[in-house]
Amino acid sequence: MNKLIGFTRKFSSSAALNSVKTVTVVGGGLMGSGIAQVAAQAGQNVTIVDIKPELLDHAQKSIQNNLQRVAKKVHKDDPIKMEQFVKESISRIKITTNVEEAANVDLIVEAIVEKLEPKQELFNKLDKISPEHTIFATNTSSISVNAIGSGIKRKDRFGGLHFFNPVPVMRLLEVIKTESMSEETYKIMMEWGKSVGKTCITCKDTPGFVVNRLLGPYSAEALRLYERGDASKEDIDIGMKLGAGYPMGPFELADYTGLDTNKYVLEVLHKLTNNPVFRPIPLLDKMVSEGKLGVKTGEGFYKYKKYKGEARLARTSTNAFQCCVVLCQSSQANIACEDPYCILVTKSDASAKDIDTAMKLGAGYPMGPLELADFTGLDTKQSVLATLYKETQNPVFGPIALLDKLVAEGKFGRKTGEGIYNYLEKI
Numbered sequence: 001m002n003k004l005i006g007f008t009r010k011f012s013s014s015a016a017l018n019s020v021k022t023v024t025v026v027g028g029g030l031m032g033s034g035i036a037q038v039a040a041q042a043g044q045n046v047t048i049v050d051i052k053p054e055l056l057d058h059a060q061k062s063i064q065n066n067l068q069r070v071a072k073k074v075h076k077d078d079p080i081k082m083e084q085f086v087k088e089s090i091s092r093i094k095i096t097t098n099v100e101e102a103a104n105v106d107l108i109v110e111a112i113v114e115k116l117e118p119k120q121e122l123f124n125k126l127d128k129i130s131p132e133h134t135i136f137a138t139n140t141s142s143i144s145v146n147a148i149g150s151g152i153k154r155k156d157r158f159g160g161l162h163f164f165n166p167v168p169v170m171r172l173l174e175v176i177k178t179e180s181m182s183e184e185t186y187k188i189m190m191e192w193g194k195s196v197g198k199t200c201i202t203c204k205d206t207p208g209f210v211v212n213r214l215l216g217p218y219s220a221e222a223l224r225l226y227e228r229g230d231a232s233k234e235d236i237d238i239g240m241k242l243g244a245g246y247p248m249g250p251f252e253l254a255d256y257t258g259l260d261t262n263k264y265v266l267e268v269l270h271k272l273t274n275n276p277v278f279r280p281i282p283l284l285d286k287m288v289s290e291g292k293l294g295v296k297t298g299e300g301f302y303k304y305k306k307y308k309g310e311a312r313l314a315r316t317s318t319n320a321f322q323c324c325v326v327l328c329q330s331s332q333a334n335i336a337c338e339d340p341y342c343i344l345v346t347k348s349d350a351s352a353k354d355i356d357t358a359m360k361l362g363a364g365y366p367m368g369p370l371e372l373a374d375f376t377g378l379d380t381k382q383s384v385l386a387t388l389y390k391e392t393q394n395p396v397f398g399p400i401a402l403l404d405k406l407v408a409e410g411k412f413g414r415k416t417g418e419g420i421y422n423y424l425e426k427i
């Protein structure tokens with residue numbers, strides 16, 4: 001009898017693992033259309049729901065354009081296959097303004113406005129009209145996943161699937177595992193992420209998850225550096241690109257993701273963590289109130305002609321401001337492994353490997369912050385942080401128990417064979 005139960009469980013679980021064939025994406029904006037695109041590209045039938053018909057039209061057009069970019073890469077020497085790929089992918093996408101028409105699917109991913117109440121209302125409604133087996137996921141960038149799903153009954157079939165902009169290009173998917181999520185749902189989410197071409201990392205329902213938690217202090221420190229007049233925005237951007245190998249500088253990235261999004265994420269992180277590194281930035285508040293939101297409005301830190309990056313920076317200037325590289329990277333590695341607030345390593349909200357993977361695939365960094373700390377040397381990092389803390393009294397540079405412990409044990413990173421990671425070959 002027990003054997004039979006075991007078999008049935010195994011069977012139902014593996015059947016479920018292959019079961020995401022139909023997907024609904026609620027929200028037809030930039031993120032929603034990107035999510036729909038990667039699912040359709042992977043052969044799944046997708047419905048995009050939005051209350052605004054004009055957004056749905058726009059989503060279809062932008063998906064068509066982006067599919068053509070993908071097709072050029074995948075089938076570059078074969079125009080017939082290129083056309084077929086675009087045509088077939090597009091034919092798998094339906095649009096509707098009526099969520100009830102799209103509730104009967106295997107997976108529903110929500111990517112609507114970044115506000116708690118509308119998200120809660122949507123899931124409460126979906127919970128009533130969707131079949132039992134439907135799994136729900138939110139693409140929230142900073143709101144608590146548990147709070148979003150607090151009103152639904154199927155808490156075991158609910159979690160976070162956090163994508164990165166531009167969705168078709170960034171290879172990362174953060175799977176947010178809540179305490180009430182079942183192992184089966186977690187496996188389905190991880191498998192689904194893989195099926196749409198993403199590398200999945202796992203994070204608990206902790207403020208900002210991995211990437212936004214680390215991008216927040218980076219972006220905030222860059223803004224304050226500029227606000228104080230310590231360096232120009234151009235030099236800070238060049239510094240991070242040439243000194244750290246990032247694909248965009250912090251001001252280019254803020255313009256790209258939207259200053260309103262940046263402000264909102266910082267506000268939420270400040271509220272949830274009370275960490276002063278996330279405190280309000282007057283310059284950001286002013287720009288948002290003036291409607292300067294970045295690429296989408298034609299002006300942010302830079303001006304954009306027809307929303308295309310007119311103000312692209314020269315990648316070869318020699319005037320890079322290296323000090324901001326140290327400041328920004330230190331703050332990120334600090335947040336990644338510090339004791340009191342976070343997060344990641346010491347509180348095991350995410351593993352060291354997943355944190356590094358997240359920053360490489362979600363933000364295009366050449367190394368993750370913890371790999372970089374091992375690379376530069378934990379002893380060096382400790383002394384740089386001590387100097388920065390002494391000079392600025394900024395708690396983001398304050399002592400880190402994990403770092404102090406590793407250095408005291410002589411584990412300095414790559415040069416000693418062990419640091420956050422172990423580099424010694426096992427015999």
Ligand code: 3HC
Nearest residue numbers: 066069073141163164165166168169247248257362363364
């Ligand atoms: N769809 C499909 N392909 C696209 C695309 C899209 N929307 N956008 C760009 N691409 C492709 C291009 O076709 C090009 O392909 P190719 O190399 O084969 O020619 C490639 O991507 C590079 O594009 P570009 O040449 O136009 O420009 P760049 O080389 O400057 O790369 C970038 C653009 C990929 C955006 C790069 O600058 C980058 O990685 N920036 C960092 C982005 C980042 O950090 N994103 C995360 C933001 S945080 C977030 O999203 C979380 C949220 O919660 C706020």
